[in-house]
Amino acid sequence: xxxxxxxIAVDGRHDQLVPPTSLTASSGxxxxxxxxxxxxxxxxxxxxxxxxxxxxxxxxxxxxxGSLAEISALIDAPDVSAPIHNLKVKHAAxxxxxxxxxxxxxxxxxxxxxxxxxxxxxxxxxxxLAGPERVRLLASLAVARKHVRLLVIDTPDRHRGDLRxxxxxxxxxxxxxxxxxxxxxxxxxxxLGVTAYRIGATDVSPSPSE
Numbered sequence: 001x002x003x004x005x006x007x008i009a010v011d012g013r014h015d016q017l018v019p020p021t022s023l024t025a026s027s028g029x030x031x032x033x034x035x036x037x038x039x040x041x042x043x044x045x046x047x048x049x050x051x052x053x054x055x056x057x058x059x060x061x062x063x064x065x066g067s068l069a070e071i072s073a074l075i076d077a078p079d080v081s082a083p084i085h086n087l088k089v090k091h092a093a094x095x096x097x098x099x100x101x102x103x104x105x106x107x108x109x110x111x112x113x114x115x116x117x118x119x120x121x122x123x124x125x126x127x128x129l130a131g132p133e134r135v136r137l138l139a140s141l142a143v144a145r146k147h148v149r150l151l152v153i154d155t156p157d158r159h160r161g162d163l164r165x166x167x168x169x170x171x172x173x174x175x176x177x178x179x180x181x182x183x184x185x186x187x188x189x190x191x192l193g194v195t196a197y198r199i200g201a202t203d204v205s206p207s208p209s210e
Contacts, residue, residue, distance in 0.1 A: 001027040001062045001071070001149040001179040003047075007202045008056035010046050017042035020056060022204045023197040025150065025181050030167075030174040031206070032196035034186040037155050041077045043199055044154045044183055048072040064147040072150035073142035076134055081154075085127035089118070089137060092126055096141040116140045130161030135169045143178070152181045157188040167192055 003025045010018040017039060025031045025047075035043055045051035049058065049068030062071050076082045083092040090109050097112060098104040113119045118137055121129065129137065135156050142151055151173055156166040167182070174180045189196045195206040 001025075001060070001064075003058065003060040003068075003150065003179060004204065005047060005058045006056050006204075008046055008058060009054050010042055010051055011054040012042075018046055019200040020202050021197070021199050022056075022202045023047070023181070023206075024204060025179040027149065027177050027179050028174055030171050030180045030182060032189055032192070032194050033181060033183045033199065034189045034196045035155075035183050035199040037158060037185070039199060040155045040183045041080055044074045044077050044152045044181075045080065047181060048074045048150065048152050050074065060150075062149050064149055066147050068150075071147050072152060073145065073148050075138045075142055075151060075153045076156065077154040078158075083126040083138070085125065087126050088122070089113075089124050089126060089129070090122040093118075093122075093137070093141060096138075097144060100141070100144040101146070102144055112144075129159070131156045131159035131163070132161045132165035132169060134159055135166040139169060139173055143173070148178075150179045150181070152183065154183055155185070156182065157184045163188050163191060167194075 005023050007020040007022050009020045060068055064071050074081050094104045094109045113122050157163055170180050170182050197206050
């Protein structure tokens, strides 16, 4: 999986949701993008082919068939793909597995959670999960969908929890062959000490943390 976003922009009704932005992502790599929370979801929707571009283009290649939206997953985007807060993890998992075309009976969900070492979360409400727990659960459910090769994680740092823990989970999926994009705050980028793209920047090379 190789993706390059060339100066993509999305115009809103009154202002620009995504200013011209460039970035690359590829299988086996974790790409970080510094972005304010107000625009992170629009950027995530654009990068995953779920929001029409006003300018620029996205080029991608993948061994799996399908459109960009079909081979990508936008993880935990507020009001878009984030689970309902008052839903228990086992019920959120059942919904996601059903959408993925997997067995979603209570027994099947318990088995799935156990296989992914998530059984301890089953009866907890989604709203009680810290950032690393959310990323671990939702990324596992995202890759349950056939052909998904690109994971775009929307602002995991907006939840409590050690940012190094959710970063390690994102890196784990990259090491397992997925292309991973993490959209988060500049402060998180600086604390992690990683190179990152920035919303509104058109250089196709990431910048070092400051």
